[in-house]
Amino acid sequence: MKTSARIAVQLFKYLGASIAGTLVHYSLLIILIRSLSLKPLWASTSGAIAGAMVIYVLNYFVTFQSTRGHISASSRFFFIAAICTAVNGWVLNFAMTQMNLPLAPAQVFATGAQFSVGFAVHRGWTF
Known part of the structure; x- marks a missing residue:
């Protein structure tokens, strides 16, 4: 298959x-x-961590069909995921406090901010 x-x-x-x-x-x-009345930033960060675990497994086995060992791949993945989680939190906070966006559009904006960077880094380095 062509590159x-x-x-x-x-x-x-x-x-x-x-x-x-x-x-x-x-x-x-x-x-x-809704259940624990956490602040949006903490709830979003917790959700991002859980989502990152799902994404790691799917990308390792399905997307990139990695042959890299899990210790190497997962440490690289979660290093980048930690950076992306921080970016998510920063963009979410910025969008809500400086742009005055409601939570839902702010979160969508934050999610979109990290998608293409994550793909490029994971494709080229992680897996």
Whole structure:
């Protein structure tokens, strides 16, 4: 398969893994706010961590079909995930406090901010 076609397939699978992880992220975000009255930043961060675990497994086995050992791949993945989680929190906070966006659009904005960077880094370095 040509490199460009392979990248397109990986991008599509990465999108699917990201959607699955985002569903976990947003679901936990809503549950933690409604059930435990957590502040949006903490609920979102908790959801992002849970979503990252789902995304790691799907990307390791499905998207990139990695042959890298789990210790190496997972440490790289979660290093980048930690950076992306911090970016998520920063963008969410900025969007809510400086742009005066409500939670839902602010969270969508924060999620979109990390998608393409995550794909490029994970494709080129993590897996």
